[in-house]
Amino acid sequence: MFANIIEFCRYWFVLLFGTTVAVSFAGLERTKKNILAIGIMTNALFILQLIALLLFGFDNVLKLYPVLSHIPLVFFIVFYMKRSWVFSVTCIAVSYLCSQLPRWVGSVANALTQSVTANHITYIIAAFIIYYYLYKYVFESFRPLIERSEKTCLLLGAMPVLYYIFEYISGVYTDFLYTGSRVAIQFMPFVSASFYLIFALLYYEEMKRKAAIQREKDMLDTRFRQARTEFESLKQMQQNAAAYRHDMRHHLALLQGLASKGRIEEIKEYLKVAQADLDAITPTRYCENETVNLILSSFAAKAKQSDIRLSIDAKLPEALPFSETELCSLLSNALENAINACSLFAESDRRLINLRLYSKNNKLCMDIQNSYKIEPVFDQGLPVSKEEGHGYGTKSMACIVEKYGGICRFTVKDGLFIFQATI
Numbered sequence: 001m002f003a004n005i006i007e008f009c010r011y012w013f014v015l016l017f018g019t020t021v022a023v024s025f026a027g028l029e030r031t032k033k034n035i036l037a038i039g040i041m042t043n044a045l046f047i048l049q050l051i052a053l054l055l056f057g058f059d060n061v062l063k064l065y066p067v068l069s070h071i072p073l074v075f076f077i078v079f080y081m082k083r084s085w086v087f088s089v090t091c092i093a094v095s096y097l098c099s100q101l102p103r104w105v106g107s108v109a110n111a112l113t114q115s116v117t118a119n120h121i122t123y124i125i126a127a128f129i130i131y132y133y134l135y136k137y138v139f140e141s142f143r144p145l146i147e148r149s150e151k152t153c154l155l156l157g158a159m160p161v162l163y164y165i166f167e168y169i170s171g172v173y174t175d176f177l178y179t180g181s182r183v184a185i186q187f188m189p190f191v192s193a194s195f196y197l198i199f200a201l202l203y204y205e206e207m208k209r210k211a212a213i214q215r216e217k218d219m220l221d222t223r224f225r226q227a228r229t230e231f232e233s234l235k236q237m238q239q240n241a242a243a244y245r246h247d248m249r250h251h252l253a254l255l256q257g258l259a260s261k262g263r264i265e266e267i268k269e270y271l272k273v274a275q276a277d278l279d280a281i282t283p284t285r286y287c288e289n290e291t292v293n294l295i296l297s298s299f300a301a302k303a304k305q306s307d308i309r310l311s312i313d314a315k316l317p318e319a320l321p322f323s324e325t326e327l328c329s330l331l332s333n334a335l336e337n338a339i340n341a342c343s344l345f346a347e348s349d350r351r352l353i354n355l356r357l358y359s360k361n362n363k364l365c366m367d368i369q370n371s372y373k374i375e376p377v378f379d380q381g382l383p384v385s386k387e388e389g390h391g392y393g394t395k396s397m398a399c400i401v402e403k404y405g406g407i408c409r410f411t412v413k414d415g416l417f418i419f420q421a422t423i
Contacts, residue, residue, distance in 0.1 A: 006117050021095040021098050026083055026143075028081060086157070087146060090160070289318055300312065302335075329397075334419055337394065342370055352371045372416075
């Protein structure tokens, strides 16, 4: 009687272990509603198996086990948890693979004690220990891998699914696994070695991809820090202009003193120097937004130094829904790229940049067109550069536009490189 009770407990724990492991891999939250749903389903499947056991016998129940247990679990994950079919099958197959751990421990206990009851008790104890380990260390780490993409899910689920199929074909529906055939014995070493080599290759490719992404991130961070530094310099220039205007009374007092002494030539020279100082530190007013005025004034000076014709049409309000640093990074990268492209021309009359900034429906609209000597090369809609350390400015621009839910486009037309963005 005791042996029968232990045996039925073992079968119930087999079902409970497989069910909870599968839904845990699938990401089922531990709410009262979900725990109740799992409890109801587990007991319903157990009752269904008991009925099948009485009607068809133990051997037939083993053969029907996928229909009595695994397929209902797949439907539960798909319809109750709203997961994909591929994801659900992967979770079931991985759960089945994990179920082999306590089963093997029970088999070892049976071999040592020659007792089936010891097998069942050891299985139950091992199931608790293994589930605790999976819950503490595996579920949260494994789930993001299979949730990453369907391709990754297929890759990670391939080996458990192959094992599942092999187990039922060779050990349940036939006795091929127990015939001692070399094919049966060497199947799992073959699968394990194959997947080890595949994972080694994929891991290497993943490491290369992550390293490339990290390098790109570092470069974008550098560009962003440069934009921040440049903007701080522009703000300092504006503060210097304000201070200069504040000190205007001192300049007037000095001029008044020179005038009272009739020193006209000194007054002219002083006014010439003062005017030059003011021009150097005072940003041109293109629009109502002071940040944009500072940036445009700085690049207008750079364009003038490079003998580039820069046409600016800016109609922006005083406030814009962006951080000053991001706005500086976006405009600075765009204008810097345009100036660099124009500077390659030997003829100054071919160096041309047209900039248009305006606001429409509370959106910032930007249109920058510049001449170019070297034909741009595009990759996934973004211009790329073959030079080391270049090409990150456009990616930074695209990231800022994407952050605010905007759209941008890089094109060429009639000998002009065009950047358009609406944010």
